[in-house]
Amino acid sequence: MPITFISSPKCLLHDMDPEHPEQPARLHSINDQIISSGIEFAIQFADAKPAELKQLYRAHDNQFVDSVIHDAPTEGHKWLDDDTLMMPKSLDAAMYAAGAGVNAVDMLMQGDVKKAFCAVRPPGHHAEYSKSGGFCIFNNVAVAVLHALEHHCLKRVAVIDFDVHHGNGTEDIFKDDPRVMFCSSFQHPFYPFSGDKPTKEHIVNIPIPAGTKGTDYREMVMPWFKKLDNFAPEMIFISAGFDAHAEDNLGHLRLVEADYEWITLQIKKIADKHCGGKIVSMLEGGYNLSALSRSVVSHIKALMN
Numbered sequence: 005m006p007i008t009f010i011s012s013p014k015c016l017l018h019d020m021d022p023e024h025p026e027q028p029a030r031l032h033s034i035n036d037q038i039i040s041s042g043i044e045f046a047i048q049f050a051d052a053k054p055a056e057l058k059q060l061y062r063a064h065d066n067q068f069v070d071s072v073i074h075d076a077p078t079e080g081h082k083w084l085d086d087d088t089l090m091m092p093k094s095l096d097a098a099m100y101a102a103g104a105g106v107n108a109v110d111m112l113m114q115g116d117v118k119k120a121f122c123a124v125r126p127p128g129h130h131a132e133y134s135k136s137g138g139f140c141i142f143n144n145v146a147v148a149v150l151h152a153l154e155h156h157c158l159k160r161v162a163v164i165d166f167d168v169h170h171g172n173g174t175e176d177i178f179k180d181d182p183r184v185m186f187c188s189s190f191q192h193p194f195y196p197f198s199g200d201k202p203t204k205e206h207i208v209n210i211p212i213p214a215g216t217k218g219t220d221y222r223e224m225v226m227p228w229f230k231k232l233d234n235f236a237p238e239m240i241f242i243s244a245g246f247d248a249h250a251e252d253n254l255g256h257l258r259l260v261e262a263d264y265e266w267i268t269l270q271i272k273k274i275a276d277k278h279c280g281g282k283i284v285s286m287l288e289g290g291y292n293l294s295a296l297s298r299s300v301v302s303h304i305k306a307l308m309n
């Protein structure tokens with residue numbers, strides 16, 4: 005089954021520092037691994053278009069969006085928060101990263117493809133309604149979700165976030181929106197030190213202790229799939245972070261490629277049953293270049309399975 009791979013050269017231009025883990029080489033390594041794994045010929049490649057203002061305004065406070073755009077540096081750099089830095093081309097990258105998910109939703113709704121993977125950066129899931137955070141400027145997946153709900157009039161969608169960090173930004177944006185079931189697994193206690201307290205029925209957080217291996221992780225996230233089955237989403241979004249990999253030094257979980265394949269197949273079963281197979285997956289974290297690119301290929305192969 006074909007999959008669309010959406011990216012943009014603009015996403016390579018956000019370059020904070022050669023030593024910074026969230027670096028352009030992440031996308032290069034994914035592209036290289038796709039070619040060397042031989043799956044290139046089964047993939048449709050598409051260039052992202054930038055997000056429109058009205059699409060960003062759906063997910064974020066208008067004043068926050070306006071200030072990010074207005075204050076974007078034309079030279080030097082600007083800190084948006086303790087972790088998130090903007091350079092002269094960072095705004096372009098952020099606009100295309102957010103736009104990619106919107107493009108993916110449109111392609112799926114047109115019926116041309118049923119799966120899309122957005123290889124974008126900066127990541128998005130730490131960006132809250134009115135503030136950036138954790139390397140994230142705009143919340144890419146939230147912008148895509150709200151495009152599906154508001155523009156395409158879907159009634160129920162799910163976001164599954166398996167990044168090693170809690171998707172606090174996505175939870176913040178959808179905490180009062182029961183149209184969106186948000187499932188996040190994350191190392192805890194760990195940055196951003198949120199998500200461990202029960203909140204609403206449609207927010208399904210699963211804190212995971214440091215050192216957890218894949219076999220235990222799989223058991224811990226199993227409650228998601230019953231809840232997702234009952235919720236019957238019309239489209240599924242994945243915040244696909246690969247920093248829970250055992251080789252990734254930014255986290256301390258012990259997942260491997262087979263675990264990413266497993267979780268992708270579980271999500272795919274729900275998508276096949278309830279939403280005609282429609283899945284939009286968006287890259288979040290993942291900082292060990294080899295582990296990241298191998299895991300992305302396992303994830304894409306499982307989506308195509």
Ligand SMILES: [Zn+2]
Nearest residue numbers: 167169247289
């Ligand atoms: Zn992360």
